[in-house]
Amino acid sequence: MLVKRLNKNFSILDKEYIAHKGIYGYSYKLKKEIEPNTFESCKIAIDNGISLECDIRNTKDNIPVLSHDNVIIHNNEKIKVNKYTYEELQNILGKKAPSKLEDVLKYNDGKVGVIVDAKEAHIFYSKYRDNLAKLLNRYSTKGEVMLQSFNPFFMLSIRGHLSNVLTGQLICRAKTILDSFRAPKSVANIYERLISLICFIARTDVINMENHSDIKWQKRTRFFISKYTNKKVKDKRKELLEKLDNTIYKGRKRLNKFADKLQLKLVKFAHELTKKPVLVFTIEKDEDFGKMEDLYIVDYIVDFSRFGVEEYISKIKKLRK
Numbered sequence: 160m161l162v163k164r165l166n167k168n169f170s171i172l173d174k175e176y177i178a179h180k181g182i183y184g185y186s187y188k189l190k191k192e193i194e195p196n197t198f199e200s201c202k203i204a205i206d207n208g209i210s211l212e213c214d215i216r217n218t219k220d221n222i223p224v225l226s227h228d229n230v231i232i233h234n235n236e237k238i239k240v241n242k243y244t245y246e247e248l249q250n251i252l253g254k255k256a257p258s259k260l261e262d263v264l265k266y267n268d269g270k271v272g273v274i275v276d277a278k279e280a281h282i283f284y285s286k287y288r289d290n291l292a293k294l295l296n297r298y299s300t301k302g303e304v305m306l307q308s309f310n311p312f313f314m315l316s317i318r319g320h321l322s323n324v325l326t327g328q329l330i331c332r333a334k335t336i337l338d339s340f341r342a343p344k345s346v347a348n349i350y351e352r353l354i355s356l357i358c359f360i361a362r363t364d365v366i367n368m369e370n371h372s373d374i375k376w377q378k379r380t381r382f383f384i385s386k387y388t389n390k391k392v393k394d395k396r397k398e399l400l401e402k403l404d405n406t407i408y409k410g411r412k413r414l415n416k417f418a419d420k421l422q423l424k425l426v427k428f429a430h431e432l433t434k435k436p437v438l439v440f441t442i443e444k445d446e447d448f449g450k451m452e453d454l455y456i457v458d459y460i461v462d463f464s465r466f467g468v469e470e471y472i473s474k475i476k477k478l479r480k
Contacts, residue, residue, distance in 0.1 A: 208474025
């Protein structure tokens with residue numbers, strides 16, 4: 160797939176199967192559990208010639224590290240990644256401390272494609288943006304590197320600081336700016352999808368679309384409890400939640416189905432208009448591939464961690480044939 164803006168042929172956009180958070184799960188060969196989003200999970204993918212996706216957060220001293228969540232539970236304490244320097248995290252967490260993104264890129268040295276998912280993507284966080292752009296630019300000359308994010312405004316902000324690095328706009332149902340103002344969830348979903356698609360059409364190289372073959376539901380509520388709440392209050396909250404779920408579930412389901420169909424039509428329109436590639440995430444079931452055939456997909460981010468490390472590797476290699 161030729162990306163005209165870069166004037167370079169990126170093989171990572173040629174029906175590639177990309178390991179979600181690296182290759183992780185239980186390894187019978189190593190006789191231990193491999194954790195996701197770690198240097199070890201990325202190393203296993205690289206050593207087996209499999210392109211990978213990893214999530215990053217930012218430390219207090221602006222070092223991108225491998226971590227999906229900003230909070231790490233350690234000894235029953237919540238350790239926020241962005242509140243500590245990299246050295247402090249090493250001292251507090253020891254072997255559980257997140258690895259540097261730079262270590263993964265350095266070890267990879269152009270062997271496979273690496274997709275970096277910036278979770279902590281604040282448009283006004285200029286130091287984070289600049290440091291991340293410099294790091295990706297440094298290693299993009301040695302191989303194929305792609306940056307993606309859920310935040311379209313961050314992608315617009317960092318786009319001009321990248322050279323020879325692919326960019327992707329993630330689109331799915333997730334917490335949005337409107338959620339902070341207690342907007343209805345479905346309205347926030349549609350808002351996010353539309354603004355993300357508009358930004359994709361304007362700037363990014365790739366559109367990254369959530370797998371729609373299996374709709375995921377998340378309960379939302381404004382009823383909060385703490386560890387000190389008594390059982391009577393907890394039971395009342397549970398009763399209210401069940402009533403809330405039963406009354407709005409059907410309406411929410413219909414509206415979200417409509418949003419799904421609308422998004423697929425918009426993705427098709429965006430693809431036909433721009434001729435840019437589409438990437439889908441995250442595929443966990445074999446039968447999902449058949450449902451994606453008519454959606455202009457060039458790449459699949461897959462996750463077979465439930466089968467274990469060795470089977471994960473075997474399944475991706477079989478899909479390539």
